[in-house]
Amino acid sequence: MEFNSNKKKNFIKALPFILPFMIVYLVFLVFPIIRGFWMSLHRWTIVRKMHFVGFSNYIEMFQDSSFWSSFGNTMIFVLVSTPTIVLAGLVLALICNQKIRGKLFLKISFFLPYVLSVAVISSIMVYLFQTNNGFINMFLEDIGVISNGIQWLSRDLLAWFVVVFATLWWTVGFNMILYLAALQDIPESYYEAASVDGATPLEQFLYITLPQLKPITWVIVLLQIIFSYKVFAQIWLITGGGPGTATRPIIQYIYETSFRQNSLGYGATMSFTIFVILIIISVAQIVIRRKRSDVQ
Amino acid sequence: MKKEISPTKKALKYMVSYGIAVCFLLPIIWMLFVSLKSEGFRVSRIIDWFTPPYSLANYFSVIQRAPIFRWMLNSFIVASSATLLVIFLSSLAAFAFSVIDFKFKNVLFVFAMAGLMVPTEANVVALFDIVGNLGLINTYPALVLPRVAIPLGVIILKEFFDAVPRDLIDSARIDGCGLFRIYWNIFMPLSKAAIAAIAIFTFIQTWNEFLWPFIAVMEQSMFTLPLGVPTFTDAYTPDYTIPMTVNMLASLPAIVIFLFFQKQIIKGIKFTGIKG
Structure with missing residues (x-):
């Protein structure tokens, strides 16, 4: 290439190209990490009276039962939603990959909720599951299953169900698209060879489709875990974290501590902890992706 | 490559696939129909949401209110x-x-x-x-x-x-x-x-x-x-x-x-x- 004559001189030439992005990147993405860690070592309020407290925020965190219970809620959400939404994505992708008319209609139907705002899907869910006048209860009454409206949002388990159901409906289309792309990448000849050998459709699914989907499944599972770890908006808007604090996720607790109880230092401590956990998951994802591309 | 499947199986396949698709669309369609009902409209059964009369009055009212x-x-x-x-x-x-x-x-x-x-x-x-x-x-x-x-x-x-x-x-x-x-x-x-x-x-x-x-x-x-x-x-x-x-x-x-x-x-x- 022509430009490799003088690397130092080229650095000057490259500056106007990389500097605009790098400035925004440093100020709004890199610096907040450092600043967050710094804040976590202080008592810090919104009016910025602060003093250095070392790691005592971290010690407080380990002793804070609310931290553990909301962290536990996030964990429950991750553990329940990940297998459910990944599996549902696979099922929907298989539906779209059949020999069937109107594939585009199916694909669009499954994906459409994903483009709606979390505010909108939450609002729809609130009314769908409303006790007295909601769609679901009214439907169940119409077909005679129940006579009194179910109080979906005031029982722990039911509230969890609504939250996971809402998230599934809203985001499963994303997983479906990734699975569909992987399904379409499986060479047709594999199936032809298998059916010549007399393999049943079920056998073909078990011995060809599933193994071929293994790599993409890893990617989808890890993306889903990261996404689920960050859960906040739909819970906040549907249950408010309730009943009580039964569905309150860690991000909501961080929000409440920082901005309602005016304790930014402690909020930053929990944020930094979550940040470290998410980074570990991300690195795992990259390692797995790399391994996968090495195999191919 | 595939054998012909029986008509019942085919019907089942279509019913399940399109059934699920309709379930995915239903909340969105419902949102649309509810928005077309005038304020204070009384609903006693599901079907009431989807049957006429429709009106765009809510849209004008929202635009004025918010x-x-x-x-x-x-x-x-x-x-x-x-x-x-x-x-x-x-x-x-x-x-x-x-x-x-x-x-x-x-x-x-x-x-x-x-x-x-x-x-x-x-x-x-x-x-x-x-x-x-x-x-x-x-x-x-x-x-x-x-x-x-x-x-x-x-x-x-x-x-x-x-x-x-x-x-x-x-x-x-x-x-x-x-x-x-x-x-x-x-x-x-x-x-x-x-x-x-x-x-x-x-x-x-x-x-x-x-x-x-x-x-x-x-x-x-x-x-x-x-x-x-x-x-x-x-x-x-x-x-x-x-x-x-x-x-x-x-x-x-x-x-x-x-x-x-x-x-x-x-x-x-x-x-x-x-x-x-």
């Missing part, structure tokens, strides 16, 4: 400036990383790539402090810039730029083109598909973002749609025709954009592979 167009305008300003900035800043940086052989290039590229792993949700407390210090709370830049800082666009565009044939650069140099002209006249037009995918993706993501605007904006006049919409949602009102109208108004642009660009959006997900 600054919904202001919120829409805010969302639009934020989403489109974020999109434009992401496209320009990322493509400029990607061009340098792909074409110019400069000092610290590899270090800087790895440094930028590492940012992909950083979850903005876990950063909002410190981000609030920084944005506050810059005096940007309740402003558009507060909502736009953190989105522009995400390096995904740089990484995707570098991949695309790497595939541009290098003799194009050489002949452009011979014709006396500077670096910027090469970037603008050769690389950008050749990467339209990738740029479109990133643009649509950024737009939808920013349009729908909740947590950060929720923290960074307090004045109602600066609300984006996702902040304004929930001010109408009340779990205890039996009459939710008005909130559903708000939902419809808030969703229409996203639905229309999606139906227009569904091919690019779906392709975009395949090669970005990122979520929320």
